[in-house]
Amino acid sequence: MPASAITSAASAPALQLLVAGIVALVLLAAGAVPLARKAGGSALVYGAAAAICVLVLGTALSSLGGAPASLILPPGLPELGGRLRLDALAAVGLDGDGLGGAAASPFALGFPPGCAPGGAGGGASPPGAMPATSRRRNGCCPSIPPSWPA
């Protein structure tokens, strides 16, 4: 989705800014493919994602009370195009997206590359996921003696 593809002029600058944000995220995703193997690449990607999310959050907050704006981009279904609309409900939704991204990206920044913040802990988690038909474990954890019934 090239940014130059915007055809409709009758759209609020806020919506154009948000589209630019989405396009930037997509480009960032493409750029992350080579960056993922470089030292500092993940920091760059998370930093850029954080910046874009802050931009989206700010734009969405400022358009909470504004009039709806819409935009038709050439990508999408033929005849129909990619239709976008920024109304108050979308702005609330984008606040959530922007806020979450703006918080999670710096959080992810805090971890050295190669040590992703989380995951299953290399198989340390007890076998048997919760919704398995029957979960049976001995004790609460292997090394812990049982808590005695009250």
Added chain:
Amino acid sequence: MLPFYPAFLAGMMLVVLADDAFTFLFGWEFMSLASFALVVSHHGVAENVRAGLVYLMMAAFGTLALMLAFGLLAAGGEGVSLQALSFSAMRAHGPTPLAAAVVLGLALLGAGSKAGLVPLHVWLPLAHPAAPSHVSALMSGVMTKVAVYGFIRIVFDLAGPPAWWWGVPVLLVAGPTAVAGVLYALMQTDVKRVLACSTIENIGIIFVGLGLALAFEANGAPAVAALALTAALFHVVNHALFKSLLFFGAGAVLVATGEKRMGMLGGLIHAMPQTALAMLVGAAAISALPPLNGFVSEWLTFQAILLSPDLPVWGLKMLIPAVGALLALAAALAAACFVRLYGIVFLGRPRSAAASQAREADGFTRTAMASLAVLCLAAGILPGPVIDALQGAVAPLVGVRMTGQGHLAWLSIIPVAEGRSSYNGFLVFVFIALSASLAALAVHAFGSRAVRRAPAWDCGFPGDDPLAQYSAESFAQPLRRVFGRSLFAARETVTMPPPGDMAPARLSVSERDPAWAFLFAPLGRAVSALSGRANAIAHLNIRNYLALVFGALVLLLVVLALWA
């Protein structure tokens, strides 16, 4: 898996901005695909791949349900054409009442599978713990909210005015979701799984608000509908804040100790005081304790529930208070759940070497957590401006807006009428701060200063075993016995060593998720059996295949003869 992170964010933003069915579902499915890739980041662990698959299936199911819903909405317009797939065309030609009802059901299935409504919640407790913590935070705090957005967009905006009963199915699903979610959470021993299950509860709370809004809007009480919808949206914002915060805390603990099993943690408040403080704020907020933000949105929901006697329909008059009771139960259980989580992980003494050697999280992590904690507090103390900001979204959907709250004296909010109820987060905050400081001062001033430090009395058993502490299992035991037996078929068996043997006794706990046991497992077995049956076709000999061809020919000729 790095490229999928920005792609995931882009997908979520595209869904929210979409104004036609294709763009919406494109973003929706793209978001699912990217988050699936993130869930299987650590695909060396078979468990994670399985979690990703369950998640992907549920996502595909949801997308297909929404596709069908959009097909119906487009059919209400100018017949079948590409133009009819735009949201503006769908708004212009509302669906027939029957089609709208089917759309409601499909939206509940489609958005509900993404949000985690019972019984479509099974992927949450699997996928969220498998993903890296920042992704868990996004999936739990933001992506489920995108699903809520999708539900609001389809049902409130596109499906036309609601019928009187539309609130009923939503409430019937949402109330049990809230209670079941928190009960699941109480039985989990994995920190991130507790948080994932608690997301199910919060989605239930949000959908209770949405169901109330539908019920009140359709039955001539748009002002109350505005209140309920505001409550739901407020809770959306709140949950995004505190659930992200809690997942960040869990991630920080995981990095510091390499553990997310509660039974291996403990006493982290000493090693990680700032993380512990931020987690305390998050836990208090999610437990709906004033003056934090979680209280405000749940209080607003209850204000709407308390107005249900004004409804003209008897069924709703009976149903809504019952849902209110479920909500109250869920709120109480949530508090228990987070007392358990916080107490086991941060208080007491470390239960493993990893926990005792933990170190405080790095600056980025602490900044992210601190800013979210401050936002939780701010939204709790200053709910008025938040409520006002949401009215721009509420007004077009239910027709009216709530009266302005931001300008009221002393930062209080009065959702319905002055004489009925009001809440002032700021005063509560000041009161708590003052009384707590006074109490601390008083204890210091008048308490006994004769402190004597000595080892704790060990009942005659020497050896200071941290495993003798109250554990996550023991905390959950009463609730497991009360609720778990029937609902989760929870069983406890104690294996005692023979007399004289010094080996420890073992307690084993087993439970099952009824949604999995009665819905998805049989479904999986059915598909498996079907494929086993059908697979016989792949191993016939050539005579059988030729017979099949001629059988098909005869069948078609018979059809032809009958048709003519």
Added chain:
Amino acid sequence: MSLVGLLLAIPSAAALVLALVPDWRLAARLNVGASAASFLMVLAVVRDPPAAGPLVLIDGLNSIVLVLNGFVVFTTSLFSARYVVHEAATGRLPPLRLRLYHALYQVLAFAMTLALVTNNLGVMWVAIEIATLTTVVVVGLYRTHEAIEAAWKYFMLGSVGIALALFGTILVYVAAQPVVGEGQDGMIWSVLVGKVAAFDPGLINLAFVFLLLGYGTKVGLTPLNAWLPDAHAEGPTPVSAVLSGLLLNVALYAVLRVKMLVAAHPDALAPGPLLMAAGLASLLLAGVMLYRRRDIKRLFAYSSIEHMGLMVFAFGIGGPIANFAGLLHMAMHALTKSAIYFAVGAAAQAKGSQRLSDITGLTQSHPALGWALVAAVAAIMGMPPAGVFMSEFLLVTSTFARMPALGVALAVSLLLGFGALAGKLAGIAFGTPSPDAGPVKVAYGPIFAHLALVFVAGVWLPPAIADALRQAAAALG
């Protein structure tokens, strides 16, 4: 010689030359050159289509299939050039058989082109049968027990299809003869379509049933598709790609021509419901069968059956949107499935086995190949941004809007197939890598070219292509 004549002359001349070239390295290069020349010629023909004559008809519908055909034949020849190096090096294909392989590749290309450009139903029958017999020989090329068995099965079932289609073609002539008179006019499609309303409806119905079954055998409709998985699995992988991506499409094109003929008759059987039933049955059965597959090439062969069922269903529904979706799906499936086979061929060579249990953790052992395969399979599963998502979206929404029960059945079948492929893909791509058999050179060019086209089409269909698809969809009725 007209452009169309040239178009047919290139592969036939190339086949002759390749049959005489003993050096397989040179042959592989000549194969690429001939395929590229054919592709350019296709573009020239489509840009400036000749008027419909007794032998040649170029309209919107076959232009699309022709371009697709030319492109995939060309990219597959590129892949094949890499593929044969490995097969020759491991001794699986001796030089003499490689000579046969390259010659037959061009014969196959010739036969498919002929079937697409001809206006004569008889010639179309001949061309499709040439294509079938050629692939029978190629499927048995490895001379293993399984390959011979697959070729034999294909030959037997293919012959029955040949016979049924021949009888159907004769019935069309019998029905036409009283109206259009003796001679070749009774076989010319464009003439028949104009005058079909005066034909005896009983004969036309009967002809349709036989042609549907005859060509349906080649499309891979249930229950006529027993040959398809074996033929895909045991033949050389480039031929699996051509089979899945193209030959099935050519057979479907023949079915569509017959469908248009029958639909133009006011009193004849409505072909739509039959096609819908056959398509849905294939879709559902293939979706179920996917779960028990243990061979990676058979797995994707069943997936081809599933997608051909989807297309037949779409054309059965009819109308501008469903036909548009069907044509788009035809193009997207051809590109995606051949890309999958390119990747699968390389993966099978890298791991030295076609068994799914021997191919695991590909994203770790061969990151580029593994992720390319993940992208291609995700595309065929209908995930955005692939074009398959667009066609499935259009098909599901428009079907549910018109026939809710069928829409639900379609969605359930799609979900079944989705679940099976997702599970198999997770095993192939993730987890602990299985041991490698040796280094392999992968032809990434064709894979990425196909994927790029599929992904761009899913986001943005160029207006010219969208218009061409729309016009062809309108002609399909």
